[in-house]
Amino acid sequence: MENANQALLSAVLEGFVDGILVLTEDGTCVHSNQKGRALCRDLSPSDRDDLPSGLKAMGKHLLESREFYPDTLLVLTQEFTSRSGQQIRARIQWLDLPTAAHAYLLVSLENKTRSAHTSAMLEAVQYNLTPRERAVWVLRRANRTYDEIAQELYITVNTVKRHLKSIYAKRKEVTEAIAN
Known part of the structure; x- marks a missing residue:
């Protein structure tokens, strides 16, 4: 036994x-x-x-x-x-x-790095993010700065900001739909 x-x-x-x-x-x-x-x-x-x-x-x-x-x-x-x-x-x-x-x-x-990545991927599905938004979101959830995200994804900081603005809008939309 x-x-x-x-x-x-x-x-x-x-x-x-x-x-x-x-x-x-x-x-x-x-x-x-x-x-x-x-x-x-x-x-x-x-x-x-x-x-x-x-x-x-x-x-x-x-x-x-x-x-x-x-x-x-x-x-x-x-x-x-x-x-x-x-x-x-x-x-x-x-x-x-x-x-x-x-x-x-x-x-x-x-x-915690893996946990943040997993959470970001689940949120990407929940918020219906595009593949590029998903890549930006995963890096942002890993506490990367706008500059670091831009460098890693070969995009400008303004593009990072634009993607994050879109992500936050989608997140707000999902959150409000759940609240109602």
Whole structure:
């Protein structure tokens, strides 16, 4: 039965969109899903599979906070920029399992860059954007400046502004239709 439970837990964790790590109190990783391992490699200064120093520091702070706030469920959140330029949001909290002898730390890693891209693509469909508007919108939702969008798409800043004006008008139209 123990192996079946571990297989089920592993399958569930692999299905998460976010990276998931389960750590012991000393920072040893006892389980991670594939996305978690990939994001950790991207957050580390080298390609080694070590726990990135920022995550180690978050774990240390959570451990220290337990002494001061023993009855409070704390969730620490911090954002990092990975080696590949992705924005990663890390959340760390206690994971108390009733059958476990000691507590674990649960780390979730969200690729905010990918999430923003996915949201922008869904909005592009919802707002019925043209392919060029979609390209502009995806970059804008990734917090790119007008100049950066213009350079990447080989268009002028005025063209970027014109596309965004059209996008905002379409977005307003959809929002008003939903409200009514």
